[in-house]
Amino acid sequence: MIFTSDSPLDLKLTVTSGQLFHWTQISQDTFSILNGRSVIEVNQMSKRKLAVSVTGEGLNRDQLERILGLSVDRIRAFARLEKDRFLRDLIPDYRGLTVMAQSPYECLISFMASAVSNIPRIMRNLADLRREAGTPIPATRVYAFPTPSQITRLGEEGLRNVGLGYRSKYIHLTCSLMQERKIDLDHWRSLDDDKLRHGLMEFPGVGRKIAECVMLFGFSRPGAFPVDVWVRRALEHLKPSLRTVSSEELSDWGRRRWEGAAGLAQQILFCSARKERISE
DNA sequence: TTGCAGGGGCATC
DNA sequence: GATGCCCCTGCA
Numbered sequence A: 001m002i003f004t005s006d007s008p009l010d011l012k013l014t015v016t017s018g019q020l021f022h023w024t025q026i027s028q029d030t031f032s033i034l035n036g037r038s039v040i041e042v043n044q045m046s047k048r049k050l051a052v053s054v055t056g057e058g059l060n061r062d063q064l065e066r067i068l069g070l071s072v073d074r075i076r077a078f079a080r081l082e083k084d085r086f087l088r089d090l091i092p093d094y095r096g097l098t099v100m101a102q103s104p105y106e107c108l109i110s111f112m113a114s115a116v117s118n119i120p121r122i123m124r125n126l127a128d129l130r131r132e133a134g135t136p137i138p139a140t141r142v143y144a145f146p147t148p149s150q151i152t153r154l155g156e157e158g159l160r161n162v163g164l165g166y167r168s169k170y171i172h173l174t175c176s177l178m179q180e181r182k183i184d185l186d187h188w189r190s191l192d193d194d195k196l197r198h199g200l201m202e203f204p205g206v207g208r209k210i211a212e213c214v215m216l217f218g219f220s221r222p223g224a225f226p227v228d229v230w231v232r233r234a235l236e237h238l239k240p241s242l243r244t245v246s247s248e249e250l251s252d253w254g255r256r257r258w259e260g261a262a263g264l265a266q267q268i269l270f271c272s273a274r275k276e277r278i279s280e
Numbered sequence B: 001t002t003g004c005a006g007g008g009g010c011a012t013c
Numbered sequence C: 001g002a003t004g005c006c007c008c009t010g011c012a
Helices: A011-015 A061-067 A074-082 A104-112 A119-133 A148-162 A167-180 A185-190 A193-201 A208-218 A229-238 A240-244 A247-276
Strands: A002-004 A023-027 A030-035 A038-046 A049-056
Touching (some): A104 A185
């Protein structure tokens, strides 16, 4: 299936930007992305053109557009950010960035695994977790992300053996809770942002930062603004007076400033801070 | 070799 | 609201 975007799209930049953990690079311009029980192989054909094939569970065109982040008005979002004095100089390098969509549950557990870690380690831990506890997806060599009951069965010790460290307790507790109360995060899609954030933060091990990540990458809430050390550094670099502001207040600040483009702004700030390796 | 920071959250004060 | 701890890795 061929997808043509109305604005430039940089597949590699987007996939490697830290928003996704369940992927492998097949070749220079081709990535294999796990999403639920589907394995999506995406090839960048040209600046605005992607070739996509799906194995495992099938996905229709609309679903793929949503997953790949092509169904949002990126032209409008970038137009807004271009006018911002903090972001305008960064935009040219990141015009190809988009925010993809993941399963809310898988996104929640994945970002719980990311706390005080680093991307290579997170990806290794999660790949090991899938292999240890997940179900193989037929006709692929990929294991699906384990369900809450599969993780509960693996147990806290099993999670520790995967290398998840102190995060194991939280992930185990959260999965037990979801099982006990038969929680299906897909049913939370109708909640407004404040109720959704509040609900997510009820899970043990989920604070503001992870809740905002799940809102942005799992629930496609464009106004979510996760603040981690990199985003903080980027913001402090742009506006030194923000140095004394707490991370939660920065999250509110980003949302107020960029509204429906806050999530995209966060991705741009995150990527630029990491690229420049801003250290303080 | 050691020290430290890496996409946090929580209990305790 | 500040501080220490949680657990493990990669890197200087």
